[in-house]
Amino acid sequence: MKLDSKIPDGPLSEKWDRHRFELKLVNPANKKKFKILVVGTGLAGASTSATLAELGYEVETFCIQDSPRRAHSISAQGGINAAKNYQNDGDSIWRLFYDTIKGGDFRSREANVYRLAQVSNNIIDQCVAQGVPFAREYSGMLANRSFGGAQVSRTFYARGQTGQQLLLGAYGALSRQIAAGKVKLFTRRDMLDLVVIDGKARGIIVRNLVSGDLEKYSADAVVLATGGYGNVFYLSTNAMASNVSAAFASYKKGAFFANPCFTQIHPTCIPVKGTYQSKLTLMSESLRNDGRVWVPKTPGDKRLPGQISESERDYYLENKYPGFGNLVPRDVASRNAKNQCDMDKGVGDTQLAVYLDFEDAIKRSGQDVIGKKYGNLFKMYEKITADNPYETPMKIYPAVHYTMGGLWVDYNLMSTIPGLFVLGEANFSDHGSNRLGASALMQGLADGYFIIPYTIGSYLAEAPLGKIDEDHKEFSLSSLEVETRIKKLISIEGGRTVDSFHRELGRILWEYCGMSRNNSGLKKAKKLIRDLRVEYWENVLVGGSEKDFNQSLERAWRVADFLEFGELMVIDALERQESCGGHFNEKYQTDTHEALRDDKHFCHVSAGEFRGDNRKPKFHKEPLTFENVKLTQRSYK
Amino acid sequence: MKQANGDKCIKLKLKVWRQKTQGSKGRFESFKAENISKDMSFLEMLDVVNEKIILSGKPPIAFDHDCREGICGSCGAMVNGRAHGPEKGTTLCQLHMRHFSDGDTVVIEPWRSRAFKVVKDLVVDRSALDKIIQAGGYVSVNTGGVPDGNAIPVPQEIAEKAMDAAECIGCGACAAACPNASVMLFTGAKISQFALLPQGHPEAKKRVLAMVGKMDQLGFGNCTNEKECAAECPKEISIINIARMNREFLKSGLFS
Numbered sequence: 032m033k034l035d036s037k038i039p040d041g042p043l044s045e046k047w048d049r050h051r052f053e054l055k056l057v058n059p060a061n062k063k064k065f066k067i068l069v070v071g072t073g074l075a076g077a078s079t080s081a082t083l084a085e086l087g088y089e090v091e092t093f094c095i096q097d098s099p100r101r102a103h104s105i106s107a108q109g110g111i112n113a114a115k116n117y118q119n120d121g122d123s124i125w126r127l128f129y130d131t132i133k134g135g136d137f138r139s140r141e142a143n144v145y146r147l148a149q150v151s152n153n154i155i156d157q158c159v160a161q162g163v164p165f166a167r168e169y170s171g172m173l174a175n176r177s178f179g180g181a182q183v184s185r186t187f188y189a190r191g192q193t194g195q196q197l198l199l200g201a202y203g204a205l206s207r208q209i210a211a212g213k214v215k216l217f218t219r220r221d222m223l224d225l226v227v228i229d230g231k232a233r234g235i236i237v238r239n240l241v242s243g244d245l246e247k248y249s250a251d252a253v254v255l256a257t258g259g260y261g262n263v264f265y266l267s268t269n270a271m272a273s274n275v276s277a278a279f280a281s282y283k284k285g286a287f288f289a290n291p292c293f294t295q296i297h298p299t300c301i302p303v304k305g306t307y308q309s310k311l312t313l314m315s316e317s318l319r320n321d322g323r324v325w326v327p328k329t330p331g332d333k334r335l336p337g338q339i340s341e342s343e344r345d346y347y348l349e350n351k352y353p354g355f356g357n358l359v360p361r362d363v364a365s366r367n368a369k370n371q372c373d374m375d376k377g378v379g380d381t382q383l384a385v386y387l388d389f390e391d392a393i394k395r396s397g398q399d400v401i402g403k404k405y406g407n408l409f410k411m412y413e414k415i416t417a418d419n420p421y422e423t424p425m426k427i428y429p430a431v432h433y434t435m436g437g438l439w440v441d442y443n444l445m446s447t448i449p450g451l452f453v454l455g456e457a458n459f460s461d462h463g464s465n466r467l468g469a470s471a472l473m474q475g476l477a478d479g480y481f482i483i484p485y486t487i488g489s490y491l492a493e494a495p496l497g498k499i500d501e502d503h504k505e506f507s508l509s510s511l512e513v514e515t516r517i518k519k520l521i522s523i524e525g526g527r528t529v530d531s532f533h534r535e536l537g538r539i540l541w542e543y544c545g546m547s548r549n550n551s552g553l554k555k556a557k558k559l560i561r562d563l564r565v566e567y568w569e570n571v572l573v574g575g576s577e578k579d580f581n582q583s584l585e586r587a588w589r590v591a592d593f594l595e596f597g598e599l600m601v602i603d604a605l606e607r608q609e610s611c612g613g614h615f616n617e618k619y620q621t622d623t624h625e626a627l628r629d630d631k632h633f634c635h636v637s638a639g640e641f642r643g644d645n646r647k648p649k650f651h652k653e654p655l656t657f658e659n660v661k662l663t664q665r666s667y668k
Numbered sequence: 669m670k671q672a673n674g675d676k677c678i679k680l681k682l683k684v685w686r687q688k689t690q691g692s693k694g695r696f697e698s699f700k701a702e703n704i705s706k707d708m709s710f711l712e713m714l715d716v717v718n719e720k721i722i723l724s725g726k727p728p729i730a731f732d733h734d735c736r737e738g739i740c741g742s743c744g745a746m747v748n749g750r751a752h753g754p755e756k757g758t759t760l761c762q763l764h765m766r767h768f769s770d771g772d773t774v775v776i777e778p779w780r781s782r783a784f785k786v787v788k789d790l791v792v793d794r795s796a797l798d799k800i801i802q803a804g805g806y807v808s809v810n811t812g813g814v815p816d817g818n819a820i821p822v823p824q825e826i827a828e829k830a831m832d833a834a835e836c837i838g839c840g841a842c843a844a845a846c847p848n849a850s851v852m853l854f855t856g857a858k859i860s861q862f863a864l865l866p867q868g869h870p871e872a873k874k875r876v877l878a879m880v881g882k883m884d885q886l887g888f889g890n891c892t893n894e895k896e897c898a899a900e901c902p903k904e905i906s907i908i909n910i911a912r913m914n915r916e917f918l919k920s921g922l923f924s
Contacts, residue, residue, distance in 0.1 A: 082811040097732060098798050100838055101740040117818060153812075160814035162807045162867040164822075164831040171821030187817075189831060195739055196834060203806030210802040218795065241787055270734040304707045309715055310736045411738065414755075414762050415709075480811045528722050530715070574722045580689075580730055580788040583722060 034653040055492035062087035066250040072099030075455025076256030078479025081204035084213035103270040107194025108315035110186035111472040113151040122183040135463020136612035161200040178468040180360035222277040232451035243578035247501040259434035259456035265537025267431035268313040274589040286446040287638035289439035289459035292604035297432030298364035302384040311430040316468040321392035330375035355667040365429035388424035435462040439638040443486035454478040464612025525570030564594040678770040706766040730789040738762040741837035746777040751841035751900040759902040779844035803882035804875040805858040833860040842897035848889030853897040856913035873920040
């Protein structure tokens, strides 16, 4: 199968306009005849549900949590980018496009990224109209700050809770449609399978997490907005319930999984404390605007930070990258932190941390100003660590944060299964091999508010969709498969808990498929994961019953998928014999230890096709063509 | 990874509310929580206890949780009679065990409120909060066709106040802490956000009447100025928001 990205012809800046004109429309009177299932209620899912319902489609929306407002978009801290150029500092759609393409280390599609930059401005307008309380200047105008990987101030924010406020905006819009009877909401539902009939996505199987019942829902199209797979590492900044299962079930039904090895390790997180740790907490990247990253110059220096004089400190980012300093992109900042710790310059109890120091910023601007900008983050840091960042530098270390890989989609956000659309972090499309800060919120809302409403209409107008309902035999088959797998998980009654397997999987991936990878390690990881998977299906202890509110069973299902998906990630990492963005293979690096791409052989999207359990997936290549930007070695010096 | 230091570990006695389903009778069950590092969060302590329960073949304690960084609003329980435990301005997931002492007895109960039915153990049904928002907790604007972001200037001070109110995470602690099971802090916060911002003004009257009406209909009680809600709110949402809601409510009646 040849991957057709369906990128429209014509000049870059006209592609989306032209495409919107060429897309078929659904007669307004006919829209209510089409039913669409939306899985997930984060920024992408909530904005999709609301917008499609406003247009007149019949929408059914599903979320794992007890309320749509709790989706993990709520945790995003720093901000959302837009090319408004309100600051008159040289920004433009073109510059946002270019920064994003370059930040992604030239592994994303020009046309998608350009469209993202174009609609970024509409997003801000939309959110303001919804009453999102963005930060303001004294004039009443919107305030901006700068973020990693950019030299302009284009990030809009609401304190350190931008994701929360944007999500509550979208949740408000969704709630309005629920009240109007246009969206039917199903909470505490976990999508466990995709139902494909005559080659098209026509429904889903979900588990009711309260009763344990399996439920069937049919429709004319399915939208997945189920987020990323960072929790495959066990420890990440993701919420505990974030998982790959809906996407992975779709992969097994024929949706290709693109670039699974592209994972983002965020540089500024609170370091790991102990083995009981369940998750890692991000400290917004915006802190790098004022905080200075440093380690002691002498390896093994265990003195307290206050005892280390200015001349004994190495502000390694400022020294190595004078152009961007502390504002280099995330992958660069993370790798450098790891390198410092590898040189025995790490700080704190575990020696796996670097300092992020606000002393100079407080001296310069005063504690009030810094407190206003970052007060809530400082408070959160103090709660977790019992250290006061106003008085002593923060200790930070990289942690798994975001996954650029995801289900492959074309320009219309449709996967390789017709009728299955994938949005937000769940798809692969816009961030290449490294996402810039404040771009995830932008993409989630772009997909949901401004792209899917056009493209899904064209699909529905064109596809001959026969009438089907939940009585179709594919629903029974799918439901039976799910039931069998659940029963199997419960019946094993082994000697190890789900979490203990998950932790071990996480350790394998962090060690061999994390910030730095090499071929022998990846091969080793592949074997370790396989062995662990075999053990899982012989020795896991789930407990409880299937027809019950059973949180251990919820995790058991997700970990079973992670154990398969982890191997896919490792295989993809092995296939990509180059370094780019977040994928750093030690064999391919420049003299100064930066990621060294191989554009001749790897300037493509790699999309895995499922070919059966325990069979190697087939990787398809979508070549990336760059007509508007020149491929260069990324430099932030 | 180094293990937690022995001297930083404590032992606790837990008394946890167990209830199989919504209709069934509940009871307290005791557990020993041993080798609890002071650096653990409260939920991580429960994880450790649950691992042991699972290995002993018994059903683990069910509790809602997700982001574990104090923003999603999923978690929450009464800990020794206090919503989200003893620390001010803290969700349960951000409460750390360093605030407990070796040998403490810790009583853990689900939110108690007529409108929040127990689903299982510490998990409650908070869909009533969503219903209040559905009644009008938004600006009725469709996607598209809106003016430029800077066409609606908002004075910084107003934006900050709106943000103070908008920080609510919808956890339900306010209703759980209130002797009347009133959810006015939650509702008042949303009404305040839109009463402050110009975007919310066109629908202000309709909104306050609909949301307050829904709140009453769902069985939440009234405010008698106990201020327990604001004292226990993990986001420290101010009681001013209730006053503002009342003002909006009066206004809507006086001038309609």
